[in-house]
Amino acid sequence: MPAPLPASQTPGEPSLLLPRxxxxxxxxxxxxxxxxxYRGLFAAHFPTLDEIFAALVEASERCNRGEYPPLRILRFFIEHEDGPNGLPYYSMVFPLSPQHLPLPEDVNAEGYLARITKWLGGKRFGITLNSTQCFHWGHWLQMQSFLTGFREQVGVPLGGGDSAVFFGNYRYTPFGIHKDDLHVFYFVVEGRKTISLWPFDALSQRDEVPKDPDFIHRPGGIVLKDKAEEEKLLSQATLLRGQRGDLMYWPASYWHRAEPSEGLAVSASLGVSFRSPFFTQMGPVGGQWPERLRHTELxxxxxxxxxASLRKSLQQQAQRRNVLAVERERTAEWVRFLTGGAMEGTPPVAQEAPLSAKxxxxxxxxxxxxxxxxxxxxWMVSAHGHSTVLSPSPTVRRRLERLLASLDSGKPQSIEALEDAFFSRLTARAFSRKAFRALLDDLVRWRAVRRCEPPASRR
Known part of the structure; x- marks a missing residue:
C-alpha cells in the first residue's frame, strides 16, 4: 500500500494527503x-471520535441558536421494533430539542451515548450531520487535503463536496436501500461498518425505480416488501466490511445500505458531485456549464x-436576464466556492483578538x-470561502494587490511593516487605516492568516 506524503507545509495541521x-x-x-x-491507508491524522463529537456539539449549539432551518443540518432517528413485515422502521424526530443533541456537558461521545440511551429507554438511535467541515477546522483540513490528489487526477467537481457524519447504534441506514447523486468516500471513525452495495442495473427494473435513462444520475430509494425480499436482495449484494481507520469508496450509481453492527458506530461520508447548479436549467439555449475544472484552475x-468556462456561463445567464447584478452576485458566489476548495459551506471562523501593530x-x-x-x-477579497467586497480606487486596488501578493508568499510579515508600506504616500481619504486593519482581522477570522513568531533575525 502506498505511503502517504508529508502531512502539510504548516506544522501541526492534520493532513490526509495521498501520493499521486x-x-x-x-x-x-x-x-x-x-x-x-482500503485498510490502513493513513499513518496519521485520520478523523477521531473526539473530533467528530466536537463537530456535533458545535453544530448542535448553532442549531439551538436558530442559525439553521430545522432538519437542514442535523437529523435524529429513533429505531423501533420490527414492523408487521418483519423489518425495522425508523421515525425522524421533529422538532429537535436540546435533549436529543450532543451538549458540552456530555463531555464526550460516551457521555452523550449513555445519556441519550437512558432517555430513550434503551431504543437504538442515529444522528446525522451534514456539512461537518463547516463545524470543525481540523475536519475541513482533513477533507481538503484528502481531495488534493483526487482533484489533480479526476478534476474539481463543480457540484461540490460535503462531509456527512453518521453517529449512533442503529442497525440499518434509517432511510433504507438508496442511491445518491454523489460519489462517496466513507471513513470508518469508530466501531465496525458493513455496507451492502448493488450496481444500478441490479435494481433498476423494480417498480419503484423510474424508467428514465437519466435516473442513474439522480437519488432514489428501494421499498422492501418483507424480510424474505430483503434476504433475497442481500444475497445479491457486494459487502464491504470496514473497521476504524478504513476507507471505502462507491460510485454515485450504486445502491447501498449500512448493515447491523454492535455498539456505537461512527463514520464520515465525503460525497463529491458533478451535477450542474439549478440556475443553469434557466440559462440560455445552448449555454454550457462545465461539470468540472482542472485542478490548476483553482x-x-x-x-x-x-x-473562463465559468465566466462565460455566468455572463450568458446575466445577459438572458439583462441584470448586471446577477453576474456580479454569481461571480462572487463561485469565487467563494473555489477559494473554499469546492466544498459546501465555509469552515468555522476563528475567535481571536484584533491584531496589534507589533x-x-x-x-x-x-x-x-x-x-x-x-x-x-x-473588487472582492476571498479566502476559505469567505469574502469581503471593496470599492477601491485604481491606486488603492494596486496596493491591495501588492498586499495580498506579499501575504501569499507564505513568509512571516510584520503588521507594522505591511501598514507602513501600504500607506506610504497615500492620501488619507483614499483608504482608512481602520479599513486596512479590519481587512487583516477578517483574514485572521477566516483562518487565511495566522499569528506567528518573527524571524530569528528580528527577535
Missing part, C-alpha cells in the same frame, strides 16, 4: 466503476481570475488569498 500513484491507480481501477475497501494567488502573521501558500474584480467595478 494512489490516485492514478484509483482512477484507473475504481473511479465511477466499482466499490473498493485559486493560485496573485492574478488569479474565475476560470504582531507578525503568515499564510499557507497552498491556500492563497485572492483579489478578484467584480462586474460593475467592485
Amino acid at each position: 500513484s494512489f490516485w492514478k491507480d484509483f482512477a484507473r481501477k475504481h473511479w465511477d466503476r466499482e466499490p473498493v475497501l 485559486p493560485r494567488g496573485p492574478g488569479w481570475r474565475l476560470p 504582531e507578525w502573521i503568515r499564510t499557507e501558500p497552498s491556500r492563497p488569498i485572492v483579489g478578484v474584480p467584480l462586474p460593475g467595478g467592485q
